[in-house]
Amino acid sequence: MASESKTVIYAAMAGNLLIAVTKFIAGGITGSSAMLSEGIHSVVDTGNQLLLLLGMKRAQKPADAQFPFGYGKEIYFWSFVVAMLIFSIGAGVSLYEGVQHVLHPEEMRNPLVNYIVLALGIVFEGASWAFALNEFRKAKGKWTYVEAVQRGKDPSLFMVVFEDSAALLGLFVALAGVGLSQLTGNPIFDGAASIIIGLILAGTAVWLAVETKGLLIGESANKRVVDGIRRLAEKEPLIEQVHELLTMHMGPDFVLVNISVRFARHTNATEIEQAIAKLDKAIKKDFSSVKRVFIEAESYYGVDSLPVEHAENS
Template sequence: MAQHSSKKVIFAALAGNAMIAVTKFAAAAFTGSSAMFSEGIHSTVDTGNQALLLYGLKRASRPADERHPFGYGSEIYFWAFVVAILIFAVGAGVSFYEGVHKLQDPHPVSDAYVNYIVLAFAMVFEGAAWWVAYRAFKQGKGKLGYLKAIQASKDPSIFTVLLEDSAAMAGLVVAFVGILLAQILGIPELDGAASMVIGVILAMAAVLLAYETKGLLIGEGAQPALVRQLRGIVQDHDAVFHINELLTLHQGPQDLLVTVSVDFHPHLSADEVEAAIADLELSMKRADGVVRRVFVEAQSWRAHRAAVRHADI
């Protein structure tokens, strides 16, 4: 269900960017607007990025095999990081370069009304794609603030599209204002300045996206609320005397690995310990659909502490 939502968001963004990219380039060629050319680059990069995210989702959905026994779920994190690099290197880099070039060789924008028409249509298409991404993101963020929700999210496909579309909407406003002021004031350099501002906006979005996906690539645990829930399931079990350690690791947006070291009551037989382990695994998987693999280790708390001290030496 979560992956279906991610694909819906990406397809909406892909359709919106693809429909407007060619139009922006045509308008830039017709009017000579630097800001409009930057917007065309922006839409082209975004279209390619959404294609990469779809490719990443497809790759991540492959079943586990001998070479990758835990599956390929984390591959979506890699492709989201590639998207961040492309936004920074291509989108921001080309936009900033185009703005600098316009400042060095300023020339007035001709037939500016063409740009206004294209920008208006772009706002409609981009706005529709942004709304789809925003609704999906808002549904999953709960009571968290937007920045906190991005930091806590384990599905980069949704917040990547939301960041891209937010940057796109901001870029359209900047392009409109830059072209309008250049026309009214007769200062063509303002068109180039608008292109540079668009580059800065894209760079900021790319840095934030790269930072968040880097954390997912390195390996992030489950959200604190889920960790507390899982810990409660283990601690409340009749067979458990003490929890030594509970660790979680997201192998993908919907693939959580849980490892638990448990000190069971000493009076339990081997069969009773085995039954308790099976019950704990089933209970934790039922607690949240993202819990895919659970490993429970039976270990006295003294032995666990000794092992931890030995590892720290």
């Protein structure tokens, strides 16, 4: 999954870099507020993709004494930072530029330059968006797109799709603003387009922040994984009852599992140890994302927990 995510991010960076400079040049030549907003949008997106790559690299650091479960959540932290940057810089500057242009409208110069740059932007952003969407479609499986975003544990894929979707929509809004300003001779439409672009970015940022917040705090594994682990535990002949089953994503491909079970009466310590080792192996075989398993054997009478735990790296 990581290699596919990186490919999507590199493709998005290439598209943004190809068009960002031309947007700023076009905005400077024509005086279009919408074009300047789009230029800022592309720069922010490029920076965001660099941050995602940084997060993915830092998430690969091995576990140490300070972080015994590794650095997998780095990708969640940097994804949340990306959402904040889209909101504060992308949306904030676009809204400011739009409001200023509405309050102090300036006549647009050489609108043909805007049309050329916007057309190129739509081609580059569209290609990046199609590539990211195709990879996301492969990763989501049978889930709907909304379910894949809500249940997905790798934000790097859906964040690029979100960013590219917002960028593509922003380009069409900018095109409409430039066109209306030219047709009517009223530059306020250009400023209004910049405001709409800012609102699109703000909405995108809020949605991304909400989706990454749960992962950053400590979201459980998907229901399919949790139910599957419970079934495996219940199938173990020596386990009479499965009590608490806790899971948490420590990274996109790292699930931590803690199970509290009650073994049959008169089961000796050797049998318990063998059953725990067997269950640990079965869980990791069926669910490759499960890296650490802790199994706690409860007292038969439910008074105290027996000090029998098992945890291995896969």
